[in-house]
Structure formats: C-alpha cells, structure tokens
Amino acid sequence: MSDAQLTARSLELLLGTWRTSAASYAALADRIRLLVLDGRVPIGTRLPAERDLAGRLQLSRTTVAAAYRQLREGGFVDSVRGSGSVTRLPGRTLPLPATGGEGMLDFTKASLPAASPLAAAARAAAEELPRFLPDPGYDPVGLPHLRAEIAERYTRRGLPTDPGQILVTVGAQQAIALIARTFLQRGDRVVIEVPTYPHAIEAMRLAGARLVPITVTAPEEGPHRLGEETDGWDAEGIEQTFRRANPALAYLIPDFHNPTGASMSPETRRRVLAAAAGHGTIVVADETTAELDIDRVGEYLPLPSYADPATPAAPIVMIGSASKTLWGGLRIGWIRAERSHIQRLIAAKPATDLGTPVIEQLVVAQLLPQLAEIAEERREQLRLGRAEVHRLVAETFPEWTVPPQHGGLTAWVGIGAPVSSALALAARSHGLLIAAGPRFGLDGAFERFLRIPITYTPEEYDRAFTALSRAWAVAASEPAPYFDQGALPSVV
Ligand SMILES: Cc1ncc(COP(=O)(O)O)c(C=O)c1O
Structure with missing residues (x-):
C-alpha cells in the first residue's frame, strides 16, 4: 500500500497517449486502470482532484467524473470522504502477484535456469x-x-x-x-x-x-x-x-x-x-x-x-x-x-x-x-535464445525491429506502434506474462517497445510467439487496454 498523491501533471505524464476512438471518459478510465494493473500507479495512491485533472487534460469536469465513476464501479478506485479517489484493485483481498505457474509462461523474468554444476556445488557446500x-x-x-x-x-x-x-x-x-x-x-x-x-x-x-x-x-x-x-x-x-x-x-x-x-x-x-x-x-x-x-x-x-x-x-x-x-x-x-x-x-x-x-x-x-566454464555455458544458451528471438520476430512480426546485441539477457524490440501495455495485457489472456515497455521508464514512455528475454528455450519461444501474435491482433487494432485482475510480478 502507498499513501502517495498523484498530481494532475504526473498523471498526465503517466497516461501517455491515452485517447482512442472510444468516448473520452472510457478511454481515460481504461488507461488509469492499466496503470494500476501494471504497477505504475501503486495501490493506495490518491488520484488528482477531478477539477485539476480536467484542467490539465483540457476535458470537462463531467468527463473526468465519469471516468472516476467507471473506475469506482469496476473496483479500481475507492472514493473516501475527505481523501478523494484512491486507487485499489477489485476484489476484497489483493491478488498475489501473478507468477509463471499454472501453465502461464513468465517472460517477466529475464533469467536462466541454474548453471549445470549447481547441484554438485550444493552437495559440496x-x-x-x-x-x-x-x-x-x-x-x-x-x-x-x-x-x-x-x-x-x-x-x-x-x-x-x-x-x-x-x-x-x-x-x-x-x-x-x-x-x-x-x-x-x-x-x-x-x-x-x-x-x-x-x-x-x-x-x-x-x-x-x-x-x-x-x-x-x-x-x-x-x-x-x-x-x-x-x-x-x-x-x-x-x-x-x-x-x-x-x-x-x-x-x-x-x-x-x-x-x-x-x-x-x-x-x-x-x-x-x-x-x-x-x-x-x-x-x-x-x-x-x-x-x-x-x-x-x-x-x-x-x-x-x-x-x-x-x-x-x-x-x-x-x-x-x-x-x-x-x-x-x-x-x-x-x-x-x-x-x-x-x-x-x-x-x-x-x-x-x-x-x-x-x-x-x-x-x-x-x-x-568455475565461472569461466559457466560463462561459456551461458554464452551458448544466450546465443540460442538471441537467434530464436530474431528468427521468430522476423517471421511473425516483420514490421518489428530487433537491435543487434552482443550480450545480456534481453532484446529491446521496437514494435512500431504505441501499444506495448495493451499487448502485454492481452498476452496474459493467452498464457504469457511479459513486461511492457513503460515498466522500464519513468513516465509512461516506451509504449513502442517490448522487452523480450533471450533466456528461454525454442519450445517456450514457440508458445510465447503464438500468444504474442494472438494478443497483437487485439492490441494493434484496438489500443484501448485490456485488463484482468492479476497484479504484475517482479520484473528481472
Ligand atoms: C540490472 C539488474 N540489477 C539487479 C537485478 C537484481 O538482481 P538479483 O537477482 O541479484 O537481486 C537485476 C535482475 O534482473 C538486474 O537486471
């Protein structure tokens, strides 16, 4: 829980490009809901007063009030007398962060399995x-x-x-x-x-x-x-x-x-x-x-x-x-x-x-x-992961760009349209947890980027890209965010 207060200006920055073909109040509510689900607006944060936000976004106060009402009805905001509108998640208890268990593939973790000598080292320890x-x-x-x-x-x-x-x-x-x-x-x-x-x-x-x-x-x-x-x-x-x-x-x-x-x-x-x-x-x-x-x-x-x-x-x-x-x-x-x-x-x-x-x-x-030999093992795993990501992006999303990279755990993929959050949220419905670009920024930027780890196996990439292509069909045509009720896990 947080006791933070968000100013109209900070919220405007976080909102990024939020307007869609939907009515303004619905698009605004959708985007705030996304920010809450994505962990970028912490639970317990006081949203700006309706009048301030309306002034900042050049909307009527009625529009902001309607957006807040929709958030309230969806369980994403509590209106507390004297404290304004405070963010929350729906349900009586907070959901645990979603994890890769239960058939979900967890690409929020850019991390490899244990190095092969680990079990022997644990016995020696x-x-x-x-x-x-x-x-x-x-x-x-x-x-x-x-x-x-x-x-x-x-x-x-x-x-x-x-x-x-x-x-x-x-x-x-x-x-x-x-x-x-x-x-x-x-x-x-x-x-x-x-x-x-x-x-x-x-x-x-x-x-x-x-x-x-x-x-x-x-x-x-x-x-x-x-x-x-x-x-x-x-x-x-x-x-x-x-x-x-x-x-x-x-x-x-x-x-x-x-x-x-x-x-x-x-x-x-x-x-x-x-x-x-x-x-x-x-x-x-x-x-x-x-x-x-x-x-x-x-x-x-x-x-x-x-x-x-x-x-x-x-x-x-x-x-x-x-x-x-x-x-x-x-x-x-x-x-x-x-x-x-x-x-x-x-x-x-x-x-x-x-x-x-x-x-x-x-x-x-x-x-x-033994780190030199272990680094060699890691090099091969990452080389394989990098090749898979490059291949699958080229095959599945020819309009996306994967920069050349010579190490590390992640590819910072340009997806061409500002829909990374919507894509990541839609991907959840298809069994893939993945961190959207703005998770790595300060103010809602990086909607045109998606971080794809290069640490997984070819089978896992097949599943992940199937999920991404289904999610892309939704996100690219309808940037208004999807949402479900899971809080975002840690991103490593
Ligand atoms: C740059 C950077 N620093 C720190 C961490 C956290 O590392 P650790 O698992 O050792 O806490 C990570 C994990 O992904 C990372 O990428």
Whole structure:
C-alpha cells in the first residue's frame, strides 16, 4: 500500500497517449486502470482532484467524473470522504502477484535456469557446512573466504581490491536498495538511465530520490566495437544533465544494460566519470549483467579503470550478483566500494536484514572458481535464445525491429506502434506474462517497445510467439487496454 498523491501533471505524464476512438471518459478510465494493473500507479495512491485533472487534460469536469465513476464501479478506485479517489484493485483481498505457474509462461523474468554444476556445488557446500555450525550463523558482511574470492576476481579484472571492500548481500536488489537508503537524503537528485531495470527505479524512489533521466537507446546495427561512438548513451547530454542537476548519485548499468542490451563505450565511461568527479556524485555501476557476453568485441575493464588519474575521482560503488551467471535462486549479490563506504553500508544494513544465508554463500564460493566454464555455458544458451528471438520476430512480426546485441539477457524490440501495455495485457489472456515497455521508464514512455528475454528455450519461444501474435491482433487494432485482475510480478 502507498499513501502517495498523484498530481494532475504526473498523471498526465503517466497516461501517455491515452485517447482512442472510444468516448473520452472510457478511454481515460481504461488507461488509469492499466496503470494500476501494471504497477505504475501503486495501490493506495490518491488520484488528482477531478477539477485539476480536467484542467490539465483540457476535458470537462463531467468527463473526468465519469471516468472516476467507471473506475469506482469496476473496483479500481475507492472514493473516501475527505481523501478523494484512491486507487485499489477489485476484489476484497489483493491478488498475489501473478507468477509463471499454472501453465502461464513468465517472460517477466529475464533469467536462466541454474548453471549445470549447481547441484554438485550444493552437495559440496553441505559437506562444508559442519565447520560453520558452531557459529551463531548471523553473517552481516559475508563469509571471509567468499569475500576474498570476490575481491580476487576484481583484482584479476584489473581493479585491485581487498576483502574489506566487499559486502555480500541478498542479491543485487538488496545492494541497490541498501546503497540508496544509506547514501541518499530525501529530495536528492539521482541520475538514472531510461529505460532501466524497474526495481532500481523503485528503490531510488523509496529512498526519496528525485530521478533525473538520461536516455539509453539500443545499439545501432553493425559490429559494436570497443571505443565506438554510437554506444546508445549520449555523453554530451549526460554531461549537461550532471551540470544542471548536480546529482548526489548516478545509477548506471554500463555492460549489457537491462533492457536495451547496450554497453557503454570506454569513451562514454571516461566522460561519465569525469562529469561525476566534477560534482562529487557517487557512481553506482550495476554489473549484474556484465559477465553475460555473447560476442562483444574488445576488452572492457571495470568502470573505475576509466577514471582520469590526474583528477580526484568520483566515488564508485560497484554491484555484482550471482543471480544471472549461477542462479537467481541463490539470492547472492555483493557490493564493492571503498572501505569507508562499506563501513557505512554495514552500519545501515541491520535495520532491514541481519545477514546473508550461509549455505547459499558456500555454494557461490564453490562455483566462482568455475565461472569461466559457466560463462561459456551461458554464452551458448544466450546465443540460442538471441537467434530464436530474431528468427521468430522476423517471421511473425516483420514490421518489428530487433537491435543487434552482443550480450545480456534481453532484446529491446521496437514494435512500431504505441501499444506495448495493451499487448502485454492481452498476452496474459493467452498464457504469457511479459513486461511492457513503460515498466522500464519513468513516465509512461516506451509504449513502442517490448522487452523480450533471450533466456528461454525454442519450445517456450514457440508458445510465447503464438500468444504474442494472438494478443497483437487485439492490441494493434484496438489500443484501448485490456485488463484482468492479476497484479504484475517482479520484473528481472
Ligand atoms: C540490472 C539488474 N540489477 C539487479 C537485478 C537484481 O538482481 P538479483 O537477482 O541479484 O537481486 C537485476 C535482475 O534482473 C538486474 O537486471
């Protein structure tokens, strides 16, 4: 539940292109319903007053009142005396988030099954466990040998690191939320890529951040070579944004960005770090997807390697995760930062979490030395998934565009018409959960994009594209959104 209030202007931004051939009140109600179902307007949010929204959208107050009435009748809004119209979902209890169970195919998860040596590593970890059982088991910073192994991996990649610079977390998600909560004050500006990983947006907002977007586009056609200018980021725009916003923090995904698959060129990395250094901005580099390289050309060093040694560097906090290389079910991630930052993070952590599970850490410590072979296995799985997505899009939706990509977990597909939300909602009725483009943005943008994971099997893609083509027939002809009563699951 949320106690947020939406201004008329914020709602207008979220609405995007909402007018259809339907009557205005019905189209408006449909679009607000979609925003609620899609999680973009949280349950419990107070909608703008009818008069304000009518003024903003240049509608009559009667039209807005009729839209709110329709939402109320459908169970999407409660009108509470003195509190206005508050969003809710129909039914007496909130539905649990929809999951991939019960015959549904869940493409909201861009994630691979467990790496093949995982079960053997779990058995080996169980053998090791007795050594740890005499301890209380509350491990707030991470097992020493795991931290040493993670530190050693950074050192081998060219970034000398000691174990005191590593904090093990419950997945990268906890790392993002902890960093936000520890380093941000309410009202601080945070630079964030759009589109981006949606739960980072939520974590920053929860910490009270004011988000300042920078745009990332999917890579251009052609071999994406080291140092290439057109990497998807607008370095000049980023410099201007830093000058204008003076941000406290920037959250970036420099390698195989989720959802576009783009990777920052070394030149962009240098310019981002120089801009951040000029403003004392903490740069958070989320490397959850960084090791999922299919066929990128060149050697990419960890972000701090691109700082200008002649000027005082921006503080850089790196996030890593075992979720995409080893298995999401382990829930192990980590933070690499200067010791003083790690100390602050450790001090802040117990408010929400008393330690990372020991057995899972043992499993990860077993598997990290095998990461090179596991990366090879991942490369083949992703290569296959990428080929399937390209083939099926070309066959099923020749008007859609799939950008070239050289790694990561997702294809950021251009669908040509602003109907991504309607498509995703219609796809549910055909057994496919998939995240619509606007899930990855801030303000209702990206209706012309659909994120398709490249992590599934040919059989699953056959089913998914059958569902998509049925849903497309509805969404493309009738952009007014479909809806059902399931809340949206997490999007990874
Ligand atoms: C960029 C990015 N960061 C963080 C996460 C969350 O990772 P974890 O499962 O380790 O919490 C994801 C998951 O998809 C991601 O794509």
